[in-house]
């Protein structure tokens with residue numbers, strides 16, 4: 098990711114932060130359930146993170162830390178990292194409300210300000226792994242994980258990328274763009290935010306060359322009824338038929 102891309106994506110999040118937190122509070126600030134993605138699939142149902150008690154954990158692109166707070170409630174020693182000052186500032190009321198508090202670091206996920214082998218677990222739910230160049234973030238995550246440590250992250254799938262229209266609108270049931278050549282994407286002329294996606298093969302080669310083994314790829318499928326503030330992502334019937342989000346579960350190989 099170029100420095101210009103980091104600057105423009107950060108500017109987008111700084112501008113959007115207040116409205117984003119307000120709009121998605123009903124999903125994000127539900128403290129009683131740790132759930133993944135736009136359809137709120139419970140962690141207890143899919144066991145993407147599993148037992149986190151006692152783990153040194155990093156949330157990569159933590160936003161206002163709602164997900165990290167729920168991971169900390171399960172006994173992990175969490176650090177939150179985000180490049181947006183406004184998103185990090187939005188964590189404070191959540192710390193006060195829940196009584197859970199952990200260190201926050203303002204930095205970009207492409208250049209992590211941590212020593213090698215600092216963490217046992219790196220996780221995010223549509224965090225920096227969605228917006229930053231994975232050719233930088235995946236090796237960086239591997240570097241700051243100890244051998245045997247895990248990288249677990251949820252993001253949109255290559256399949257939904259193929260089906261989203263060029264401008265706004267729900268995904269269709271036809272392929273609307275080429276699969277090969279998938280990479281950096283700016284979805285809207287009016288929003289400078291950059292997103293990233295790779296083909297399945299390119300993801301797998303990147304994970305392996307960075308020293309990860311793949312434990313699982315969990316394709317999220319909601320039930321018939323979904324209560325969500327992210328309805329613009331995709332209609333429920335689409336998400337019942339095709340995977341719109343998936344969680345990569347990776348483990349750093351012992352050296």
Ligand SMILES: C[S@@+](CC[C@H](N)C(=O)[O-])C[C@H]1O[C@@H](n2cnc3c(N)ncnc32)[C@H](O)[C@@H]1O
Nearest residue numbers: 110158159160179180181184205206225228229
């Ligand atoms: C959708 S939020 C994720 C937080 C939370 N799970 C949520 O759904 O609101 C995405 C976050 O990633 C952060 N982010 C995007 N690119 C980043 C980068 N290169 N380095 C650090 N944070 C980044 C944004 O600032 C934003 O707070």
